[in-house]
Amino acid sequence: MLRYLTAGESHGKGLIAVLEGMPAGLKIEPAAINAELKRRQAGFGRGKRMQIENDKAEVVSELRRGISLGSPIALLIKNKDFSIDSLQRIVCPRPGHADLSGLLKYGFTDARDVLERASARSTAATVGIGALCKILLREFRITLGSGVVSVGGSKTSKAIKEKIQQAVMHKDTVGGIFEVVARGVPAGLGSYVQPDKRLDSRLAGAVMSIPGIKAVEIGLGSGYAQKFGSEIHDAIYFSKSKGFYRNTNNAGGIEGGISNGEDVVLRGCMKPICTLMNPLDSVNIRSRHPAKASVQRSDICVVESAGIVAESVAAYVLADALLEKFGGDSLSDIKAGYARYLKRIR
Ligand code: EPS
Numbered sequence: 632m633l634r635y636l637t638a639g640e641s642h643g644k645g646l647i648a649v650l651e652g653m654p655a656g657l658k659i660e661p662a663a664i665n666a667e668l669k670r671r672q673a674g675f676g677r678g679k680r681m682q683i684e685n686d687k688a689e690v691v692s693e694l695r696r697g698i699s700l701g702s703p704i705a706l707l708i709k710n711k712d713f714s715i716d717s718l719q720r721i722v723c724p725r726p727g728h729a730d731l732s733g734l735l736k737y738g739f740t741d742a743r744d745v746l747e748r749a750s751a752r753s754t755a756a757t758v759g760i761g762a763l764c765k766i767l768l769r770e771f772r773i774t775l776g777s778g779v780v781s782v783g784g785s786k787t788s789k790a791i792k793e794k795i796q797q798a799v800m801h802k803d804t805v806g807g808i809f810e811v812v813a814r815g816v817p818a819g820l821g822s823y824v825q826p827d828k829r830l831d832s833r834l835a836g837a838v839m840s841i842p843g844i845k846a847v848e849i850g851l852g853s854g855y856a857q858k859f860g861s862e863i864h865d866a867i868y869f870s871k872s873k874g875f876y877r878n879t880n881n882a883g884g885i886e887g888g889i890s891n892g893e894d895v896v897l898r899g900c901m902k903p904i905c906t907l908m909n910p911l912d913s914v915n916i917r918s919r920h921p922a923k924a925s926v927q928r929s930d931i932c933v934v935e936s937a938g939i940v941a942e943s944v945a946a947y948v949l950a951d952a953l954l955e956k957f958g959g960d961s962l963s964d965i966k967a968g969y970a971r972y973l974k975r976i977r
Contacts, residue, residue: 632954633947635760641750642718645709648688648756650763652954655701656962659766664688664706667762668755671939676795676805676932680752683712688759701960706759710752718743723913725924727905734916742916742925751842751933754940761943764950770962771953771969773815775946777938780898782807795932802908804931806843806901809938811945816884817969818875818892818976820952829888830895830952837944838899841937846900850883865893874977890952897945901937904930 632652639646668686692705721742724730733745765775780786783794783805791807798805821830831849838847855863865877877893884895906929913924957972959965 632958633764633951635947637753637756637760639708639710639753639756640715640747641710641752642712642715642747643710644713645707646753646756646759648706648708648759649703650706650760651703652951653693653699653701653704653763653767654954654960654962654965655699657699657767657770658697659690659694659699659704659763660697661688661690663766664690664759664762667758667765667939667943668708671755671758671936674933674935675792676798676930676934677936678930679928680712680930684710686755688762704763706756706763708755708759715747721746721925721927722916723910723922723925724916725905725907726911726913727902730925731916740916749842754841754936754943757841757940758943761940761946764943764946767950767962768946768953770966771815771817773813773949773953775811775813775942775949777809777811777942779934779938780808780810782932782934783903798903798931804903804905804907804929806903807932807934808898808900809934809941810896810898811838811938811941813884813895813945813949816890816892816895816949817973818890819972820890820949820956821885821888823887823889830890830948831883831885831888833948833952834885834895834897834945837948838897838941840944841899841901841940843901843904843933843937844899844941845902847897848883849885849895849897851881852883852898855881895945895949897941899937899941901934904933 635650637648665687672681686708688706688708691707693700693702724742729745729749730742734742782791785791785794822828835847863881865879865882869875880893884890884893910924910926913922915922957965957968
């Protein structure tokens, strides 16, 4: 149904995102895309790069008078810090980063060749894709939001701020957990008929594709391991006004790989950023002698931004599953099928 590609290096000319499979007839306002890009740049703990960039997307293909034509949509986000050719070499790989495995894989002698593409800067393009998908989902009253659950084990906003300040003071970094909630998702997206059609496997894979993510859970997630079935499964009720509904949502809105009509809830765990101002032991890749890992401009904590990126990939998965079920080339066809379906399941 939908597919996307991104391209671009952290300090190259810019980032490109291409999304194919969007229906014709959708009003696309660049302001809505730019608002999402801005959200990704914010958050306590971000580094100096975010003071340089002011991410804005230019829609370089597919629209006519602001309305989609059914052809691929291409976005361009220019980098202000376009300095790729003059940046210093990096010869002491950072533990936790793609530096060493990338060097070994591609036969480079400068980790700069790895980190330019491995950089989480690419997530600006991902958020551009997510913003387009959110525009489609909004037509069906499906909305997504995210929030920080914890940072370094701290949970209140005061304690989280203190934890990040502590990391700054100790020249360290800190990770955490974010939660994404999608509201208004109808029952019936995804399927149990094949592993790759399951909505939960698609969401988990999508969130895992974000740099720095080490765990994903849907609904109660690992909490399921602690309780009896009778305590944990979401009992089913029906009323004329609500249709089928639950009083609990431990399943995170997905049963048997299919959305069940409740909110879709997922959490992701992001590791601490790997660039440490007080670096760990590493090895000089040329001399093979012990050395401290390289240090360069970076962030301290990006859990909040990671949540926005996770919203974006979740929006992509939900939009893809929606088009799979109600597929059509134009928005009006899809809406007609959607309305018929909603009537049937009530
Ligand atoms: C990022 C841009 C990068 C980093 C960060 C995310 O910019 P620079 O490397 O120029 O400071 O701030 O990327 C990483 C932490 C990483 O490890 O790649 C962005 O736009 O989000």
